[in-house]
Amino acid sequence: MTTAETYDDILLAPITFKDSTINKTGAWRTFRPVLHPENCINCNTCWKFCPDASIKLPDESLGEDTPTINYDYCKGCGICANECPVNRKVNRKGGDESDKAITMHKEVEFE
């Protein structure tokens, strides 16, 4: 089934033949979170709070030991950076951005 071209092609109601994962909503991003494994404490708080389920737990079979961000669907809301306890400690105690486990950047920097 291909995209409808004419009135006679369309069905009686909107019915899709591809699943919605083809719609990569990450394209809507204007800010991008970057995870820094060297500062990450593996608490998985970012994974818990992500409203789009766009952070994956570490996949040990791939040798990962920190969560990873799925940029196909991450919308850059910044909740992960806001909730990250390492980030919060840096903000509370004063410190460098480079000490944070998740930093937020403008998406245009990555184009």
Place this chain on the structure above:
Amino acid sequence: MSGESEKLIISGNSSAAYGAKIARAQVIAAYPITPQTTIVEKIAEFIAKGEYNPQFVKVESEHSAMAACIAASQTGARTFTATSAHGLALMHEMLHWAAAARLPVVMSNVCRAMGPPWSVWADHTDAMSQRDTGWMQIYAESNQETLDNIIISYRIAEKSHIMLPFMINEDAFILSHTYEIVHTPPQDLVDAFLPSFDPPYKLDPEDPHGFGSLSMPHQWYMELRYKIAEAAEKVLKEIQIVGKEYGEIFGRYYDLLDLYECEDAEVVLVGMGTVASTAKDVVDDLRAAGKKVGFCRIRVFRPFPVVALRKLLGDVKMIGVMDRSFTFGYEGPLFTELKSALYGKSTPLMKNYVVGIGGRDVTPKVIRKLYDDAYRQLADDDIDIEIQWIDLKGEQRIHERRDL
């Protein structure tokens, strides 16, 4: 039970329950409301006795009931529910969904007044408020018709070129709680008449699709709506074809209109639901006295039988339209729709009689007064006032249209 027709003395609500059972509705999701509750209670009784085995979903509101029906219908299940007045209003947005998603849900609506004041009695405001949703609407005159309407509706609704939901209206208490003789159609004949529901695209994890997704203005929204309009027009013909088929098999014929003594009538009253039943007795009395009167019951309200009405009322000189609801700031909706259907085709005298609001009894005496009033209009060859609220207490209330 198979092969046998039972002659029962049952209420309109029981008739609806029998209708759902005999039509073999597979999923029933409903929420109670007076005076519909006993429809679903009767169904629960059938299930408890082991006579009927649908999926019966108890939901927390009418909105959820319709949402559940939509989901069930989308999986390819034959779905039924029942409601009334505020319950129907509560599911309003879901009614739009069921129709535009092209799901052949059949629902019994027990026509009841909207509050405040709180009222549980017969009134058509609830169903009238839903006329734009895309649901087809049939108004029953008897308990027998209520049962038959459900089976007929599934037959039409599930046809692949129709796929629209049907609302079967029955007047509160007058039908829902009144006992009449009802013949149940034999199960084996109904099974042959009503094949199993098998739509081409279903909610199925083995063959996944998305249903109801977004359409931008430049995409297919308008075309999909046009398809609904086309399908609704086709229902007009299907009502006649299937109504005739039903008659040939079960002995009871149904059509868009139910005309009583209209052939040579000079005055015709038009109405829907049980007022027709009373009016027919009045017509008999008046005919016996030599008056050429008739009654036109509009059985199918959506789609509105424009052509049939033009044809059959074209020569009538005076038409009184009985509305059991009112559109505030305008007039009775049936009055509006009939005038509009006859526009440019015939110019009878027409008057709107607003009756039975909040369940006020529409007695033979009241209907007799309407025929007398209609004759007065005919004699003057003019309408005294366009809209008259009938049988209000106290002084005569005249509803004047103010000229601006």
